[in-house]
Amino acid sequence: MAATVLQQDTPHDTHEALGLTAHLIQLEDQYGTHNYKPLDVVVERAEGVWVYDVEGRRYLDCLAAYSAVNQGHCHPRILSAMIEQAHKVTLTSRAFRNDQLPRFLEDLHNLTGYEMALLMNSGTEAVESALKVARKWGYKVKGIPANQAEIIVCTNNFHGRTISIISFSTEDQYRDGFGPFLSGFKVIPFGDAAALRTAITPNTAAFLVEPIQGEAGVLIPPDGYLAEAFAICKGNKVLFMADEIQSGLGRTGKLFAYEHEGITPDVLIVGKALAGGFYPVSGVLTSREVLGVITPGDHGSTFGGNPMACAVARASLKVIVEEHLADRSAELGTLFINRLRQINSPHIIEIRGRGLWIAIELTTPARPICEALMREGILCKETHDNIIRFAPPLIIEKEELLWAADRIEEVLKAV
Template sequence: MIQATTRTSELLELSEARTAHNYHPLPVVIEHAEGAWVTDVDGNRFIDCLSGYSALNFGHGHPDIIAAARDQLDRLTLTSRAFVHDQFAAFCAELGDLTGKEMVLPMNTGAEAVETAVKVARKWGYDVKGVPAGQANIIVAENNFHGRTTTIVSFSTDSVARDGFGPYTPGFTIVPYGSADAIRDAIDANTVAVLIEPIQGEAGVLVPPDGFLSDVRRICSENNVLFIADEIQSGLGRTGDTFACDHEGVVPDMYLLGKALGGGVVPVSAVCADTNVLGVLQPGTHGSTFGGNPLACAVARSVVALLNTGEFQARAKQLGAHLHERLGKLVGQGVVAVRGRGLWAGVDIDPALGTGRDICEALMRRGVLAKDTHGSTIRLAPPIVITQEDLDHAIDMLAEVVHERRAKS
């Protein structure tokens, strides 16, 4: 069993004293990582089963990504968008080809990509659809997680993320997740977009009913409404396909990408759409000093190159099937339910055995790092480079935790 030493305790105490308490991290202090493994300041090793909320799909320190970053660091890191650099055009073209979209708008964080999409959808509604000024509305889903900016929390149903940050931004209609009928009923003449996560990650890796994404695509097309897919967590190989929308053969009007696009090295996000959508922006209407910077573009290009091989999508599908098969055997043995797709799972623990935080702390003491969400649910999203042996060990540790707690209850 792993125990915290004086050095860990000292660093945790300093962090607690000198940072705003907007996170409640597990009591581990990491100083080195490689692949699916991280090492703390005391030399203890852990299997990373969170992957930076899918920002580390390709593992810690993937050699191709690190090589691209090092090469670019020696040459050029920032120009701002006041100038064009030599990585920019290739990045936009290659990511556009990956998504099948004509245009790419690079930003930095996932929340920035969502904010960008909101602005673009409204601008498209006024300039193209003809919605009266100031009347555009966007349909979103309950239990969504798109970020924590003031506009985004305005349409959150998570009281922790939302409460105390008003006044809230109007222009959003919230409907139950997974209900195509609710979306259809909510659309009116001023609706410009439907913004959804193809799989809701923060909510507990909730997978919508089969056919839901296809229905959303059809409803949006029939009503001249943009379909915006927030693939910031679900995209770029995590679910066994390049995008979670691919599981139903659905192509949204806008892809929102982030997290894994930066390879675990730098924050990179992007909005990808065709010219008839992103073309509504003109110089001065939107921007970011660091968006599409040379370092970010070089790193993201290496990520796109990895995805173009198809190796990681196939690996996530294969290991994901194994993950879900093994987790399914724990249902009724201390686990209430398992959801997810590919190498991504939400695991509902019997509340009688403890909270999700309790379970994650017990896993940490056994050398496995995971993250809780909402009550007794934990999320598992190991790097796609994880070996099956290491994946099995992590699942074994989860089984050990729940079995021991069942024996004591």
């Protein structure tokens, strides 16, 4: 391919002919892989709960980057920590130690009580890491015969899109064209403790579950399910692994969703809001017995645990705790869901949620509703064709939530 000189900017006449928004969308569609179907808003900047497009229009963000910005966009305390660290050192690789990693590990321990953490970058990487750790624990500690370890998962799960993870997905599109798939996984119905009990064998190493299934449409299991599943795992020496990448760090009205049932998972998987939207940071938190099976060379990441990531994440956790974001989510989530349930529309099947994580399930396709809400100044996103999720930053104010609810009502009544 012949080399070309990159232009510093696009000629103004192109902008004027297409409009800046249309021009940027055209560039993305021409040169980018079409692995997403975003709303046609081109965000240029953001602050708090509001984002602004390239034409200067303002929108209330009711998705929070799939809960990655629970602290709000460009939170000044996190921004300050990032800038300060950027002036010092951003990356050393784990070939050397850095001064931020041990402090962040201590912060995680003090906040959650878990003895050890394995730090990665994306949520998918953390899930992959947890799967590897669970298998090795199964062989080295539980005594499962070599290459016979099983991990149980649930229908409608979403843990990422790597080959191993889609191997146990029940979403056809995630699997179409990507086989052959990995073995060693069993799928059981979500919310069915009896099915878990039946599926466990002496070769079962772990049970991986989202306490609330986000991508599936904020599906909440029956009361007592998590506690019963945890007890079943304990009785069979099976690791109970909670994927709280979306549900954790304040989103559901508790610091973690598992707290609603008074349990502590053997393995906790975190990400997204762990860095407040500034940087990809994720981790696997568990006991010394479990992570002790990992030795030098078993697993790694060039960027995992880098000083920039750790400094940003330390500040992000302080914001969540010191600004009482979980408590805000509980209070405002109740207000929001109660207001939404006042909407009288024949198109609504169900409104469900926990904290500021709410879904409206519809009888009609959700995409046109999301596009209409965008025109009214609200950004949200459909999932599974007929479900809309609302997950605004946890710093949102009561008046802003009620403003959004009024417009949601107007749009649904106009369908």
